[in-house]
Amino acid sequence: MELYHNQVTREQGPFSLRMFHRSWGILMIQRNISAPTTVMDFPTRAAFEKELLANEYDIVGISSIIVNVGKVREMCRIVRRVSPRSTIVIGGHVAAIPGIEKLVDADHVVKGDGVAWMRNYLGEDAAAPIEHPEIVSGFDARTLGLKLPQAKGSTAATIIPSVGCPMGCNFCTTSAFFGGKGKYLNFYNTGAELYTVMSQMSDKLGVQSFFMMDENFLLHKRRAMELLELMKRDNKAWALYVFSSANAIAQYTMRELVELGVSWVWMGLESPRSSYTKLEGADTKKLAAELREHGIKLLGSTIVGLEHHTPGNIEGELEHAVAHDTDFHQFMLYTPVPGTPLYQQMQREQRLLDINLADIHGQFKFNFQHQAISRDQSKEFLDGAFRLDFERNGPSLFRVCRTTLQGWIRYKNHPDLRIRRRFCHEAKALKWSYSGLLWAMERILRPTNERIAEEIRLLREVLRREFGIACMLSERYLGPLLLVAAKREARRLAHGITYEPKAIIERTNWVRNPLDF
């Protein structure tokens, strides 16, 4: 249930940024139906069974992605056994598996949006406006072996403006699942609608930052610019974390991005030789450097094992990727996932391998016959890419700190108070936490990566010049604590420790407390 550690910082040992995320799709459905509902996030088998026995559920909805189809099958079995009168509905990306109806014992399999489907099924108005649930984007964050404090409002709220993406890249499962090229589903069409939702979340959760869960947020320029106007009108110094393609980012000036509060961007770099429309005309290295100069953290995403890759050229391509020196870098194997145009193409070409669905997720080995790279090699290149990025550019949290500092230095005296306030807010962590963290990082890395350790030392000096006493206190008191905790964490990781979120149960529209039944 981790994003960064699964597919971004996984080779960064104790420096990996770790946190869990709730299941936003079912939270969205729960908020938008009037029936009494229970959402169980990360239930154990026993807890699931107990819940079914304790209450007579008319419908049991199960959300899943493809890799977890085995769990869905088992959950269906449990429902049939302990709650035979319940109707089972399966939704989420697992529904894209061809022949899913034969793999699991369910009554309905829902492809695409579940809010409208569930409203229809329950006889409610499918076209009613979408209410947004209050979602904190991540929880139980930890790094260097310590759990980070999570004060109210300190973690961004997740906002889900839309699902799907009209760009229709051939491998993209979210685009395919919500209609493919040219199609997507907007929950909030205008900047004004978005602004209203964000204001509600800001009031309820006390947040000033938002993780915009939209595949290509900046692509919808009119909506973004309308949002900006309202933010300016009401003097909101919000920070936005967005996913956006290079061509969508290129529609904006840096000034517009900064005014809009864009603080973190997830951008597909894919490959210098790929022909995806989203990269058309983009000099991604130049763009990456420019974004960082303006304090915008960048998560670059690169595909390993594209059709033109060979053992001879892939290293050059990975060097190119790593040379972007992004704050974070995700590497993913080129993967034909059921439901995508790429999957259909591979099926036609009879190149799909017979692989367990649980292993088709882009972080293990190829599930198709590549022209030049074997399945085992695919894993070597993938793991090597993460390691190269770590060795070359250092821990992501060091890079985030550097970019945040660049933004602070550039904008701390900006004439627009709204802009200044945002950078000031982001710089708080630099002052009090990052110095201690960098102090510990430098000491751990010195024996293995002298060059990065030196870069960290230089960054600490700049931080001290900027923030003085706060940094020194952080180095003196937090630094040694993090050093000990990080060393302990490295040992735990070497012993194979993993982290799991605890089960969460949330009920809505219940007339009586279920414990009273």
Ligand code: B12
């Ligand atoms: C948040 C997220 C995560 C979180 C998951 C947290 C959690 N509690 O599950 C984290 C970061 C942990 C994660 C991990 C992984 N993820 Co992920 N993740 C996402 C992400 C970015 C957002 C999901 C989301 O909330 N979307 C917004 C909601 C509203 O949309 P939705 O979930 O699709 O729900 C809608 C419909 O699907 C439907 N629906 C959903 N559930 C149900 C249930 C019922 C009953 C019904 C009727 C309808 C229904 O209705 C909803 C409203 O429209 C998506 C990409 C994306 N843009 O969707 C990838 C995505 C879901 N992840 C993906 C993958 C591959 C993974 C990993 C395997 C990555 C890896 N290699 O490590 C792991 C697996 C973790 C695991 N063990 O399950 C793939 C799934 C591919 C597929 N076809 O199955 C996606 C699509 C990314 C991608 N483009 O490849 N992920």
Ligand code: SF4
């Ligand atoms: S731009 Fe990104 S989200 Fe959109 S289709 Fe391509 S890969 Fe998917």
